[in-house]
Amino acid sequence: MGKVIAIFNQKGGVGKTTTNVNLSACIASKGKKVCVIDIDPQGNTTSGFGVDKSQLEYSIYDVMIDEVDIKDAVIKTEYENIDLIPSSNELAGAEIELVSTTDREKKLRSAINTIRGDYDYIFVDCPPSLGLLTINSLSAVDTVLIPIQCEYYALEGVSQLMNTIQLVKQNINPDLEIQGVVLSMFDGRTNLSIQVVDEVKNYFKGKVYATIIPRNVRLAEAPSYGQPIIYYDNKSKGAEAYLELAEEFIDLEEDVI
Ligand code: ADP
Numbered sequence: 092m093g094k095v096i097a098i099f100n101q102k103g104g105v106g107k108t109t110t111n112v113n114l115s116a117c118i119a120s121k122g123k124k125v126c127v128i129d130i131d132p133q134g135n136t137t138s139g140f141g142v143d144k145s146q147l148e149y150s151i152y153d154v155m156i157d158e159v160d161i162k163d164a165v166i167k168t169e170y171e172n173i174d175l176i177p178s179s180n181e182l183a184g185a186e187i188e189l190v191s192t193t194d195r196e197k198k199l200r201s202a203i204n205t206i207r208g209d210y211d212y213i214f215v216d217c218p219p220s221l222g223l224l225t226i227n228s229l230s231a232v233d234t235v236l237i238p239i240q241c242e243y244y245a246l247e248g249v250s251q252l253m254n255t256i257q258l259v260k261q262n263i264n265p266d267l268e269i270q271g272v273v274l275s276m277f278d279g280r281t282n283l284s285i286q287v288v289d290e291v292k293n294y295f296k297g298k299v300y301a302t303i304i305p306r307n308v309r310l311a312e313a314p315s316y317g318q319p320i321i322y323y324d325n326k327s328k329g330a331e332a333y334l335e336l337a338e339e340f341i342d343l344e345e346d347v348i
């Protein structure tokens with residue numbers, strides 16, 4: 092049975108989507124079967140894999156709102172071992188449409204459970220909010236992977252993030268755990284980045300990955316070509332870092348470390 096992981100931080104621009112696209116592609120390149128679910132109405136994960144949102148038959152919206160079978164919404168990407176369940180523009184309205192439905196926090200959960208057996212890992216890219224789409228994601232997953240940007244206000248909003256996880260744990264998903272914390276956009280030339288790493292490690296104790304993702308322009312360019320970094324520029328610092336993170340992730344899962 093595959094493990095389901097939400098990539099979550101309600102702050103925007105911290106590296107959720109970049110981590111989702113590139114970590115999942117790197118894990119898949121190591122022979123694991125991966126599915127990526129894009130539940131952010133912005134659809135950056137969908138376009139990051141080169142899939143055009145306007146050309147889709149079904150998206151995760153249809154699964155959550157119209158009860159379309161999730162297997163019908165799965166798309167094979169052009170990359171090895173990666174399937175995608177895409178976002179669509181309609182998802183922006185889903186927050187409101189969900190309010191009046193029964194089991195509104197659990198729409199994703201039952202759908203995802205039907206595809207668990209098909210994958211080693213399923214990653215869910217969350218929107219930058221604490222609305223019903225995010226709550227649905229946190230209710231559906233086993234663990235949460237939290238990207239944190241190495242910047243001045245890095246820990247701002249983290250207590251709210253931890254409260255949300257705690258609330259979902261108490262009320263809907265008692266087994267929810269933290270998978271790990273990824274430090275992103277690290278700039279080794281600044282004392283600030285170094286200081287943030289210490290603060291975050293102190294706050295999250297043993298949960299922070301040893302691999303830190305550097306700021307790397309190739310990571311910012313790759314999405315406009317619809318390619319994960321290992322296909323866009325395999326030799327870049329960004330590709331090296333996400334490959335290393337994938338190894339650390341798998342080793343921890345398989346108890347090698
Ligand atoms: P989120 O999904 O949390 O909103 P993104 O992953 O979309 O954040 O990242 C925000 C912006 O920063 C994007 O333009 C992305 O290309 C860029 N970015 C993310 N990580 C890096 C990095 N390590 N180096 C350089 N640019 C990055």
Ligand code: MG
Pocket residue numbers: 107108109131135217
């Ligand atoms: Mg995003």
